[in-house]
Amino acid sequence: MAGKIRMKSAFAAIIGRPSAGKSTLLNALCGEKVSITASVPQTTRNKIRGILTEERGQLVFLDTPGYHNSDRKYNNYMMGVVNSSLDECELVVYVVDSTRPMGKEEQELIDMLTASGKPLVVVLNKCDSNSQYKKDIRAFLIVNVHPESIIETSALKKEGIDELKEAIFKAAPEGPPMYPDDFYTDQEPEFRIAEIIREKAISKLSQEIPHATYVEISDMEMKGEGDKQKLWVRAFVTVEKESQKGMVIGKGGDQIKQIRREAVSELNKIFPYKIQLDLRVKVNPKWRTKDYLLKGMIK
């Protein structure tokens, strides 16, 4: 008699230092664009769930902001998100950037992960870069983490992803799926729209501004019926200073129009209805020190 196929099911937290490639890896694993990526560190602020459902089971990924030790209020919130993901998950996908040497921060992160007692799947990412540090990093991980294996990936080129999935499913406990099998993310439309606008804005702005930016959706309304259905959205790109406002708007409004066009084009690929976006810029001084905003943003 054939044995019953045992399904795997787990919440898996993707944890690593800023810019290790966590969001890119999540997208490669789930095959859909679920988390924004950027070349500026610490662009991920929320726990974003990407869901991978296969015959062998279901993995629900929690993306976290890069682990970064700092006393500043903003970073403390970020760390709260990392810690709560660690509490909620059944296993950790620990992402290490093979192009950067190990340091104190990495050691602290390893201490935190090993103390959690959760199974760790160790990923050495950016292996397309042929880094001079790779050999030393491997040795460091073997001594300090004692992993069963280290999976080498290029999240960017989608290499090593099948092997990584195999390792994660192997580490996952048995259980029934937690979401319907056609779900690939449980983010609310409002959150996804804000994240995509933020990604488009960040890609246009200079190094200092991205961290001073968040996107607020102030109104949404579904208009029309059937094929003609449209979602009308009013959103604000919010910055900290008047001088930054001008930089986002650009000469003659060129920049904000470009951000709007790019965001709409991407949103129209994701949603089954057309998106009509009214995009504006406003100033909210020191929003990063305001508890109520941070609490609303970091779920």
Ligand SMILES: Nc1nc2c(ncn2[C@@H]2O[C@H](COP(=O)(O)OP(=O)(O)OP(=O)(O)O)[C@@H](O)[C@H]2O)c(=O)[nH]1
């Ligand atoms: N060469 C190379 N670059 C990569 C790879 N994976 C990610 N990157 C790049 O590294 C940068 C950071 O990637 P993200 O996926 O945003 O990193 P993250 O760890 O989510 O970043 P935070 O949200 O800041 O913690 C981006 O410019 C990516 O294109 C990879 O496998 N190879």
